[in-house]
Amino acid sequence: MSASLLQRWLPLTCPLVIAFVVFLCLNGPLAAGDAAPPEKIARWLQPQQWERDTDGPVIELGEAEQFDDMHIFAPCVAHLDDEYWMWYCGSRGKVAKRVFRLGLATSRDGRTFTKHAANPVYEFGDGKHSILTPTLLRNPDGSVLREDGKLRMWFSSTHFASKKGVHSLYESRSDDGLQWSPPGKPQLSGVYAPTILKMTDGYRMWYTDVSSEPWKFRHARSSDGVKWEVTEKPVMRIGQEWERGRLFYPTVVYSDDVFLMWYGSYWSEHDGKTAIGFAASKDGLTWHKNPHNPVFGPDPERPWESHYTTSGCVMQLPDGGWRMWYASRTKPPFKHKYYAIGTARWKGLDK
Numbered sequence: 001m002s003a004s005l006l007q008r009w010l011p012l013t014c015p016l017v018i019a020f021v022v023f024l025c026l027n028g029p030l031a032a033g034d035a036a037p038p039e040k041i042a043r044w045l046q047p048q049q050w051e052r053d054t055d056g057p058v059i060e061l062g063e064a065e066q067f068d069d070m071h072i073f074a075p076c077v078a079h080l081d082d083e084y085w086m087w088y089c090g091s092r093g094k095v096a097k098r099v100f101r102l103g104l105a106t107s108r109d110g111r112t113f114t115k116h117a118a119n120p121v122y123e124f125g126d127g128k129h130s131i132l133t134p135t136l137l138r139n140p141d142g143s144v145l146r147e148d149g150k151l152r153m154w155f156s157s158t159h160f161a162s163k164k165g166v167h168s169l170y171e172s173r174s175d176d177g178l179q180w181s182p183p184g185k186p187q188l189s190g191v192y193a194p195t196i197l198k199m200t201d202g203y204r205m206w207y208t209d210v211s212s213e214p215w216k217f218r219h220a221r222s223s224d225g226v227k228w229e230v231t232e233k234p235v236m237r238i239g240q241e242w243e244r245g246r247l248f249y250p251t252v253v254y255s256d257d258v259f260l261m262w263y264g265s266y267w268s269e270h271d272g273k274t275a276i277g278f279a280a281s282k283d284g285l286t287w288h289k290n291p292h293n294p295v296f297g298p299d300p301e302r303p304w305e306s307h308y309t310t311s312g313c314v315m316q317l318p319d320g321g322w323r324m325w326y327a328s329r330t331k332p333p334f335k336h337k338y339y340a341i342g343t344a345r346w347k348g349l350d351k
Contacts, residue, residue, distance in 0.1 A: 037280070037288040038282065040256075040257065040258055040282065041258060041280045041281070041282060041288050042288075043349065044256075044258060044260065044278075044280040044290075044349065045278075045280060045288060045289075045290045045291060045292070046290075046292065046349070047292045047295070048278060048290075048292070048295040048296070048346050049346060049347070050295065050296045050324065050344040050345065050346045051344060051345055051346070052299070052302075052342065052343070052344045053111065053343070053344070053345055054111050054112075054342065054343060056304070057304055057305075057328070057340035057341055057342050058107070058111060058112065058113050058325070058341055058342060058343050059072065059075070059086070059088060059105055059113055059115070059340065059341040060072075060304075060340050060341075061090075061336070061339065061340070062090065062115075062119075066090075066092075066119075067090050067091070067092060067101050067103065067119060067120045068088075068090020068091065068092075068101075068103055068119075068120075069090075069092050070091060070092045070093060070098070070335075070336060071089075071090065071091045071092075071095075071098055071100070071336055071337040071338055072088060072089070072090045072103075072327070072336075072338055072339070072340065072341060073088070073089055073311045073327035073337065073338035073341070074088060074089040074132060074133045074134065074193075074311050074327060075087075075088045075311070075312070075313050075325040075326070075327065075341050076088070076134045076135055076136060076153075076313055077110070077313045077315060077325050078136055078143075078144040079143070079144070079315070080144065080177065082108075083106050083107065083108060084106065084107040084108070084109070084110040084113075085104065085105075085106055085177060086104070086105045086106070086107070086113060086325065086341075087102055087103070087104055087121075087134050087153075087177075088102070088103050088104075088105065088341060089101070089102060089103070089130070089131055089132055089133070089134070090103045090119075090120065091130065095160075095334075095337055096160060096161065097160065097161050098130070098160055098337065099124075099127065099128065099129070099130050099160070100130035100131050100132055101120035101122065101123040101124075101130075101131055102120055102121055102122035102123065102131045102134060102155075102180075103115060103116070103119045103120050103121065104116040104118075104119060104121045104177070104178065110323055110325075110343065111343060116178070118178060121177075121178050121179075121180070122172065122180045124157060124183060125182060125183070128159045128161070128162075129157045129158065129159050130157055130158060130159075130160060131155050131157060132155055132156040132157060132158065132167070132192070133155060133156050133192060133193040133194065133249070133311070134153050134154070134155040135153065135154050135155070135193075135194050135195055135196055136151060136152065136153050136196075137151070137152040137153075137154075137196055137198060137203075137225065138195075138196070138197055138198070139197070139198065140197050140198075140199055140253075140254035141253065141254060141255060141316065142197075142253040142254075142255075142314070142315055142316060145198055149175065150173045150174060150175055151173065151174045151175075151177055152171065152172075152173055152225065153171065153172050153173070153174065153180065154169055154170065154171050154187075154194055154196055154205075154225075155169075155170055155171075155172070156168070156169060156170075156191055156192045156193065156194065157170050157183070157186075166189055166190070167189070167190060167191055167192045167210050168186035168187075168188065168189045168190075168191060169186060169187045169188040169189075169191040169194060169207075169228075170183040170184060170185075170186055170187065171183070171184050171187060171225070171226070172184070184226075187226060187227070187228060188220070188228050188230070189211065190209050190210055190211030191207045191208075191209075191210075192207065192208040192209075192210045192215075192248070193207060193208045193248060193249045193250060193311070194206070194207040195207070195250060195251050195252040196225065197252065197253075197254060198225075199254070201221075202221055202222060202223050203221065203222040203223070203224070203225045204219065204220070204221055204222075204284060205219065205220045205221075205222070205228065206218070206219055206235070206250050206252045206261070206284070207220070207250070208247065208248045208249065208250065209234065213246070214237070214238055214245060214246050214247070215246035215247055215248055216234040216236060216237045216238070216247055217234060217235050217236040217237075217247055217250050217263070218230055218231065218234050218235060219231040219235045219284060219285060231285065235284070235285050235286075235287060236250075236261075236263075236279065236287050236289075238265065239289065240277070240289055240293055241268065242265070242267060242268055242269060242275070242277070242293055242294055243265040243266070243268065243277070243293075244265065244266040244267065244268040245265070245266040246265065246266060247263060247264070247265050248263070248264050248265070248310065248311075249263060249264045249310050249311045249312060250262075250263040251263070251312055251313055251314050252284070253314060253315075253316065255316060257282075258280050258281070258282065259280065259281040259282070259283070259284045259287075260278070260279075260280055260314075261278065261279045261280070261281070261287065262276055262277070262278055262295075262296075262312060262314050262324070263276065263277055263278075263279065264276055264277070264309075264310030264311070264312070265277060265294075267294065267297065270297075270298075272307055272332060273297070273298050273307045273308065274297075274298070274307070274308045274309065274310045275294035275296065275297035275298070275309065275310075276294055276295060276296040276297065276309060276310060276312060276324075276326070277289060277290065277293035277294050277295060278290040278293060278295045296309060296324070296326075296344065297309055298328070302342075303330055303331070304328055304330060304339055304340040304342075305328030305329070305330075305339075305340065305342055306329075306330060306331050307328075307329045307330065307331055307332070308327065308328050308329030308338065309326050309327075309328055309342070310326060310327065311326060311327035311338065312324050312325060312326035312327070313325045313326075316348075317345075320348050321345060321346060321347045321348045322345065322346045322348055323343060323344070323345050323346075324343065324344050324345075324346070325341060325342070325343050326341065326342055326343070326344070327340070327341055328340050328341070328342055
């Protein structure tokens with residue numbers, strides 16, 4: 001190229017180069033979800049017809065003076081002893097001073113739940129820190145995994161009335177799901193809504209990084225589920241047109257040799273509402289978002305879930321279908337951070 005042509009070409013291309021570099025810095029390489037997915041992934045990136053199959057919520061706010069009479073969210077469901085056990089977070093009081101404790105409810109069919117008489121079954125213990133977004137150690141397929149006969153539960157915790165706002169990852173263990181050990185030392189900071197699977201190569205965690213805006217998803221590995229090594233780059237950021245503000249509440253399962261993730265975001269087309277998207281990955285690091293997102297959203301005909309449907313848990317059923325439990329919120333003003341827990345079912349691929 002001649003010097004004269006180079007002088008004319010550089011002013012035109014430099015802004016494009018700079019813009020491209022900025023894009024990569026903010027969003028990561030194009031290959032991380034933007035390249036054409038392999039066939040194994042592509043078959044999962046189709047519309048999902050989730051159907052609500054209950055007339056009302058499966059869990060509602062508690063009666064006045066109960067621990068969950070104002071806010072209720074974050075269902076964590078496991079199939080134990082031929083029953084569905086749901087641990088959930090509930091609290092009382094105004095939003096700024098809320099302290100969440102852990103409740104338990106059980107069901108024979110995953111649709112009709114009864115709260116446990118001993119609720120709340122767990123709390124942080126200092127009257128300040130909340131138990132948030134609990135998750136159990138699971139096999140790759142999402143079934144519960146006991147180690148040395150014990151359930152392992154991780155949760156995020158923060159002191160809402162404090163100005164620091166730091167969310168940290170803690171762990172507790174239990175023989176029976178009712179009596180839990182006191183929280184151990186914080187394992188990792190900036191963690192919210194984790195999912196932890198024990199794979200053949202160790203423990204793997206996906207979580208919402210809330211250490212800075214906008215919230216995004218990160219991945220970490222561990223050999224013991226206590227000391228975590230965080231992958232350098234986030235594994236997912238806001239990118240699709242429907243997503244706005246933040247990503248949150250990833251729930252991950254490994255099925256059909258593919259990592260599957262359902263996650264939440266604010267819904268750009270509907271101010272003040274959230275919805276649930278879906279993504280798939282071969283390695284758990286490079287995710288391909290479903291072009292048909294969001295796959296599930298609020299129902300304006302149901303007042304208890306007219307604006308929010310996030311903070312969910314997804315389980316594959318024996319017939320190959322899927323069931324989701326999710327938290328919901330009513331219309332503004334948002335007196336309740338979350339108002340009820342609902343459920344929906346999807347028949348799955350090719351059905």
